[in-house]
Amino acid sequence: MPREIRITVLPGDGIGPEVTAAAVAVLQAVGQRFGQTFRIEEALIGGAAIDATGQALPPATAEACDRADAVLLGAVGGPKWSDPKAPVRPEQGLLALRKQLNVYANLRPVKPHPATLKHSAIKAEVLQGVDLVVVRELTGGSYFGRKERHADRAVDVCEYSVAEIERVARHAFRLARTRRGKVTSVDKANVLETSRLWRETVSHVHRAEFPDVVLEHQLVDSMAMHLISRPRDYDVVVTENLFGDILTDEAAMLAGSMGLLPSAALGDGPRGLYEPIHGSAPDIAGQGIANPIAAILSVAMLLRHSLSLHREAEAVESAVSAVLAAGESDTAQRARDLGGTATTAALTSAVLAALTAAPSATASAKDTAEAAFPAVELRD
Ligand code: IPM
Ligand code: MG
Numbered sequence: 001m002p003r004e005i006r007i008t009v010l011p012g013d014g015i016g017p018e019v020t021a022a023a024v025a026v027l028q029a030v031g032q033r034f035g036q037t038f039r040i041e042e043a044l045i046g047g048a049a050i051d052a053t054g055q056a057l058p059p060a061t062a063e064a065c066d067r068a069d070a071v072l073l074g075a076v077g078g079p080k081w082s083d084p085k086a087p088v089r090p091e092q093g094l095l096a097l098r099k100q101l102n103v104y105a106n107l108r109p110v111k112p113h114p115a116t117l118k119h120s121a122i123k124a125e126v127l128q129g130v131d132l133v134v135v136r137e138l139t140g141g142s143y144f145g146r147k148e149r150h151a152d153r154a155v156d157v158c159e160y161s162v163a164e165i166e167r168v169a170r171h172a173f174r175l176a177r178t179r180r181g182k183v184t185s186v187d188k189a190n191v192l193e194t195s196r197l198w199r200e201t202v203s204h205v206h207r208a209e210f211p212d213v214v215l216e217h218q219l220v221d222s223m224a225m226h227l228i229s230r231p232r233d234y235d236v237v238v239t240e241n242l243f244g245d246i247l248t249d250e251a252a253m254l255a256g257s258m259g260l261l262p263s264a265a266l267g268d269g270p271r272g273l274y275e276p277i278h279g280s281a282p283d284i285a286g287q288g289i290a291n292p293i294a295a296i297l298s299v300a301m302l303l304r305h306s307l308s309l310h311r312e313a314e315a316v317e318s319a320v321s322a323v324l325a326a327g328e329s330d331t332a333q334r335a336r337d338l339g340g341t342a343t344t345a346a347l348t349s350a351v352l353a354a355l356t357a358a359p360s361a362t363a364s365a366k367d368t369a370e371a372a373f374p375a376v377e378l379r380d
Contacts, residue, residue, distance in 0.1 A: 004037045005307060008068035010045040010061065010097075013081075013090060014280025015290035016074020022292030022348040023072060023299045026319075029352050030303065030312050041068070045097065046076030046090035046280075056093030062100055070306035071101070071273045072298060075280035099139050103265035103273050104164070105171040106136040107301070108248045110231075112255045113321060115328035119256035119338045122228060130254055132234040133179070135172040136244025138265055140164045141194070143241045160194045160240065165201040171266070172238035173210035179235050182214040186223045186239035186247065198240060220247070227251055252277060257337040259291030260324075262298035264305050272306045274298040284336075288343050291335035293320055296351055319354035323347065 009024055011017035024040055031038045043061040050056055056076075065071045076090040111131045117124040137160075145157030169185070176183045185202045187195035199217055206215045218226070220243045226233070227247060231254050239247065252258045258278035265273040276294030284290055297320055304313035327334030327342070334340025335347055342350075 004039040005070075006039050006041065006068045007302070008061075008064045008071045009040055009042045010065075010071065010073040011042065011048070012045050012074040012076045012280065013047040013078045014075055014282045014285040015278075016046075016076070016280055018074075018285070018288065018290050018344050019276060019292045019295035020072060020074040022344055022351075023295040025348055026296050026316060026351055026355065027072075027299050027302075029355050030299075030309075030316060033315070033355065034309070034312050036309070036312075045073065045093045047078055047081040049093055050081060050088055050090060054088070056088050056090055057096040057100075061093075062097070065097060065101060065273075068271065070271060070302045071097075072295075072302060073097075073273060073275040074295065075276070075278065077280050078282040078285075080282075095143060098265060098273065099144065101265070101271065101273055102139065102267040103271075104137060104139040105168050105266045106134075106138040106244065107175070107264045107266065107305075108134040108136060108244075108251070108261065108277055109301075110134070110251045110254050110261065113260070113324045115324045116256040116260065116338060120254060122231075122254060126229070126231065127254055128232070130231045131179075132231065132251070133175060133236050134244055134248050134251060135168060135175065135236060135238045136248060137164070137168045137238075137240045138244075139241075141241035158192070158194050158240075158242075160197060162197065162201050165198050166205055167268075169202045169205040169238060170209070172236050173205065173213050176213045176236040177210070181212070182216070182235040183210075184223070184234055184237045185215065185217050186220050186237060186243055187217065188220050188243075189217070190219060194240070202238070223247065224250060227254075248277060257291065257335070258294070259335055259337040260293050260297070262294050262296075262301050264298070264301040266305060270306045270308070272302065274302040274306075288345060289336050290344050291337050292344050292348050292351075293324070293335065296320055296348075315355060315358060316351075318358060319351045322354040322358075323350045326350065 011020045043064040076094050081090050117127050142156045142158040145159045148155040187198045189195040189199045261277045263277050300313040300316040303309040331340040
């Protein structure tokens with residue numbers, strides 16, 4: 001009998017509930033098609049959790065994530081909870097969860113689909129062939145350093161240990177080995193002490209363990225420029241938490257819209273935290289018009305990285321690709337953030353239809369499940 005795979009879903013705020021509902025529908029369809037049983041447990045995070053419990057990451061949510069094989073999150077935050085004097089903010093729930101799960105390596109792939117190139121503010125010829133992944137350090141740096149607030153000054157300490165840098169660097173080098181074999185490490189070593197340690201440590205890990213991978217170092221300010229002027233030159237980009245936050249919003253623009261990009265936050269084991277990189281978009285929340293593609297592609301990353309269900313991940317990606325291609329010439333099949341008129345429900349149905357229409361997997365569902373399970377630690 002196939003064992004259950006436990007997925008904890010944290011819809012969060014704004015458009016979070018809408019896009020996670022779409023992603024869960026796709027996950028369930030994958031389960032039906034390939035013979036896996038996904039047990040979905042929903043829990044509160046962010047503003048929704050503050051409203052219900054007073055805490056951004058209530059203990060019940062922390063426990064639900066702890067017992068999950070993977071966690072899928074929508075988005076957190078919104079104007080309702082952004083009073084600077086508020087004792088607790090939605091974003092604190094997300095940061096606490098990243099820390100709790102120890103998901104220190106945040107993979108943010110950017111590979112613009114040919115059908116969306118013309119929606120980017122950047123020229124199509126610059127974007128042709130772009131295929132990069134930013135590996136953002138996610139549990140250190142100024143996000144987690146000591147903070148102080150006084151009437152006339154404030155402090156955010158940026159601190160990194162060698163061990164923290166080494167583990168995320170290894171992640172980036174291992175990933176590069178499965179791709180085009182190049183890592184660009186981004187820092188501000190001409191000014192920051194943490195960046196000098198970053199550069200030294202990444203170089204050391206490279207020499208000692210990954211000499212077959214090409215490593216280059218780049219300063220973050222020039223990286224911000226080159227990411228726009230020659231994005232094709234990058235394969236794996238590894239950087240610290242705050243630089244990674246900023247550069248990935250910039251990189252999202254290469255794909256035409258934030259509504260298309262998924263992410264995976266990974267640690268030492270298979271369990272990960274998956275989320276679209278877009279935010280809660282309070283301006284369009286509740287209207288049924290959010291683009292669910294980033295959340296659906298986050299499900300593909302979940303299938304691949306936490307469950308080793310590669311065939312299933314590819315099926316989801318192919319279905320999304322077919323939907324994006326159909327939207328190229330038909331605005332009714334294109335998301336609003338790409339200039340179309342399709343609703344969240346219409347896009348989700350289109351992905352589900354493409355998933356069902358694709359040729360059947362060569363192995364039986366049972367074979368697929370058996371091949372995948374040994375790699376995954378599943379709890380009964
Ligand atoms: C992101 C977001 C978060 C971050 C916020 C919501 C705390 O911008 O995932 O990129 O800064 O990490
Ligand atoms: Mg961000």
